[in-house]
Amino acid sequence: MPDHLESESRKLLRRLRDTLAEKGEGQERLDRITHLIADSMGTQVCSIYLFRDEDTLELCATEGLNAEAVHKTRMRVGEGLVGRVALSAQAVNTGNAPSEKGFRYMPETGEEIYSSFLGVPIQRLGERLGVLVVQSKDAREFSEDEVYALEVVAMVLAEMTELGAFVGDEAAMSALHQRSVLLRGGSAQEGTASGRVWLHEPRVVITNPVADDPQQERERLEAAIDDLRVSVDDMLSTASTGDSEQVQVLEAYRMFANSRGWKRRMLEDIDRGLSAEAAVEKEQSLARARLQTVPDAYLRERLQDLDDLSNRLLRILTGQGHETGAEMPKNPILVARNIGPGELLSYGRKLKGIVLEEGSVGSHAAIVARAWAIPLVIHAERITTEALNGDHILVDGDQGIVHLRPEDTVAAAFRDKMAMQAKAQERYASIRDKEATTRDGTTIALHMNAGLMADLPSLDSSGAKGVGLFRTELQFLVRNKVPRRDELAALYAKVLDASAGKRVAFRTLDIGSDKVLPYMKPQDEPNPALGWRAIRVGLDKPGVMRMQLQALIRAAAGRDLTVMFPFVAQMEEFIEARTNLLDMCDHEQRMGRPVPETLEVGAMLETPSLAFAPKQFFQMVDFISIGGNDLKQFFFAADRENERVRRRYDTLNVSFLTFLRQIVDRCNECGTAVSFCGEDAGRTVEAVCFAAMGLRTLSMRPASIGPVKHMLRHTDLAEARAVIDKACEEGAQSVRPAVMEWMRSNGWAV
Structure with a gap:
């Protein structure tokens, strides 16, 4: 890629970061961003659509379309070109949008005069957050470099959305991951528990998606990969006296840790303006996307290895997670996307409860939870995104409900319920x-x-x-x-x-x-x-x-x-x-x-x-x-x-x-x-x-x-x-x- 294009890409990301850093309401930020992107990419339109609920997108900001349509224009996932991007999680790039299959004309936006359309998903590690769109009057497809630039911008927007950059004023931003959250899932094992969150795979928060100094970011990535390789080699040497199956798995693991292609792609992402953490996560998102479509079981396992290595590398770069020596709380409630029997059993009987985003009533986790007589709630959507290590959490396995960072009144009522259950158990003991x-x-x-x-x-x-x-x-x-x-x-x-x-x-x-x-x-x-x-x-x-x-x-x-x-x-x-x-x-x-x-x-x-x-x-x-x-x-x-x-x-x-x-x-x-x-x-x-x-x-x-x-x-x-x-x-x-x-x-x- 020519140097002048790389510097333009970095320039756009820096301008985006500076814009996000400016004080103001969430809507002000969104408006400034759409103006910035349209100006930088030379398009007449830039629009940001965010999910209102899991099935509905809402136009939240635009440069070029009718301002009156903001927060009024909505569409279902799969509806129109924007809905198609949201459904497929893939970019749509066309020089003649009205002729595209599924095109939906929205008269309130005034977009009928724009022929070219490029839409990319705003997502973080497979979690859909919205769609970013640019449009122009001239009938042309956008170049690979332009598609890449918009995808990188969308990724940064996803990170900032996760950090609460668009939720409103500073007070609202500071409240993210502090407010009380009620999550409804399914009951896989009855019982109640009060404790502190212990994340099986701690969520890594990337606060610096844009690089200030590409050379410094390259050096940080190189050093982190070296640390990763050492840790994998240590795992392999420890397992060398064990069974050959485990050694084979770790050998494949080490092969990915030493992959030149993986490292080269992340270095290229840094050259285009991303920080080391954002470059790792970008490649991780691509691996997860491929993971959903690969039919071959062996390849899925290898992509899973790459996903796990990315998590380890992110934790090394950010200093977050269990690798930092964080101690498990006294009353740990395990929170995970999913977990296998070996990983769960390795925790021993210290756990007071389990909450999973996925799971099933007949899963290994459910079998172990029943054996340990601890509550298990499954299908608790977004729990790994909402929860942070050490958060106070209440698990009601009877109802399939989780209270995260509960208010005092909720916690008091829950304590009363647990006390009544304990009193009943005393009666049964007699x-x-x-x-x-x-x-x-x-x-x-x-x-x-x-x-x-x-x-x-x-x-x-x-x-x-x-x-x-x-x-x-x-x-x-x-x-x-x-x-x-x-x-x-x-x-x-x-x-x-x-x-x-x-x-x-x-x-x-x-x-x-x-x-x-x-x-x-x-x-x-x-x-x-x-x-x-x-x-x-x-x-x-x-x-x-x-x-x-x-x-x-x-x-x-x-x-x-x-x-x-x-x-x-x-x-x-x-x-x-x-x-x-x-x-x-x-x-x-x-x-x-x-x-x-x-x-x-x-x-x-x-x-x-x-x-x-x-x-x-x-x-x-x-x-x-x-x-x-x-x-x-x-x-x-x-x-x-x-x-x-x-x-x-x-x-x-x-x-x-x-x-x-x-x-x-x-x-x-x-x-x-x-x-x-x-x-x-x-x-x-x-x-x-x-x-x-x-x-x-x-x-x-x-x-x-x-x-x-x-x-x-x-x-x-x-x-x-x-x-x-x-x-x-x-x-x-x-x-x-x-x-x-x-x-x-x-x-x-x-």
Whole structure:
């Protein structure tokens, strides 16, 4: 690029920075900017459109269009050329705008006389903030250099928008990241927590997007890249004694850290007027944009590596983030865009709660949060942008609500709620060693769900009768390769030791859907929840299944063993899996090793089809565990990861309860033990209804055992059954209102 053009680019950015530094209202700044850009680029029009909400753009400033249209002209994302830029996050450059597909004529702006159009997105790391447009009367396409210049200006505007340069006066600017914010997400794990924000990937704030001294910025970038390379080499040397998979990942990581092309592009950005930080972020934004469109899984992983390296480089340049030695607060609430199981487990049990921008109710994070009995809120949009390390934060996992930097009145009300919950837990502790026997003499066995060794102390503290579900996939998910049989056998033996003779139902490997092993190639499936998962993977990969079954047999070492297979859809699948288990027992016995004293082999009923299996299946299986989470989503054809539909369908819907009753009747007919396992079992109203339907074993998270036991001990199941039957006879869609009214009439808090 010729020197005179580079200096013009730097000149424009300096003028922009100086304009932004001038005092004044937000509108004044926007007006000065549009005038500056139009003047510098030699165009008759420059306009800035910002998002009013996630679907609507508003004309917020213009040089050249009718001033009366400002704050009046609005358009939907995808509408007109401006909306097209916002939708695609790509520049639109045309010499004949009216002839372009999707062109929308806005008479109030007076733009019909302008033929040329160049629009670029105002965005920061994939977050859409608006659109920057220049227009001119002469019919021509803008040059590559002009497109680049406008993109750089848009990037600087995005940074300044993030810093609050357009929110109004100085007082409003200083209030950014200080005001109270209420965020509504989804509940993935119930509970409440008050603490301080700990960002998994601290947000880097760039306050100097424009370079004063390009040579100095080049030197800063060079020094930061050298530091980055040293840190990656240190990681590699530490991992050199570990497994080869980890070394291979870090080798690819180091390759990017030493990439000449990556460094060259950032140096070119500095030469055009950006600071070192802004140059890094510009390349990071491009990598993230490519990440969204690359279909190849390997390339996506490599682009993810580049994204992570950019974050590290930004933290080195700015001195922000964990690398500066910042200490985790005493009551940390983890805030992240998303997080894997290994990263989450590395925090240990110090966390008081988790808030994610993404995530799902069946994710690894949700599994760990349930195991740790801490609240988890998912789909909390913009939390990583709004929150700063150390911010006071309140997490309401019951409602899926987050209060960031709450006002005193909100914090006081939240403290009262937590105090009431703590008082209730004290009351439940007094009945820990008592049976969950109803007023009419029926005893319900309450078991707990687990997946980590750290869960096992809850067996005694919660009063659980046993472990109704021990998830075995976490030990596979946190490693870079398949765990060894001896490692698994040792872990399972510790679980049985810790249970002190109480029953533990080991669920075999349940992967697929949203639980993908890092060392297993993801399957390109249109609907993974209905695809290659759980027992289907085990039967197609018999070596892995047999290895796990052998580890369970060796862990039992002559003790009782309970195994159940997940996601069984038809009898033949259970027969094949059961045969594998019995064959492994025979093999171990021939090898002179002890086999389980008693062996229970069960199936999880998570698909409606299994409820209609032949009678021989119910006679063959030792027990049935109804997997409520999956069964409900397939019964109602409502994806439990889809917030729009998952809450539409009630567990206490008459159709679903009738279906559960049919399953219980089939099991009773064949003398087969049956239990209900899932989140709904841990909710008091649902638990009472399940018991009234004939279920005598419920499995739930440990924290739910106290409340459920307390409610059951006050319940007459015959009365509950009569209330349910009456609601059904009267044509109710759900029995919930009737059951809750009956409970309130008895003076019970629900």
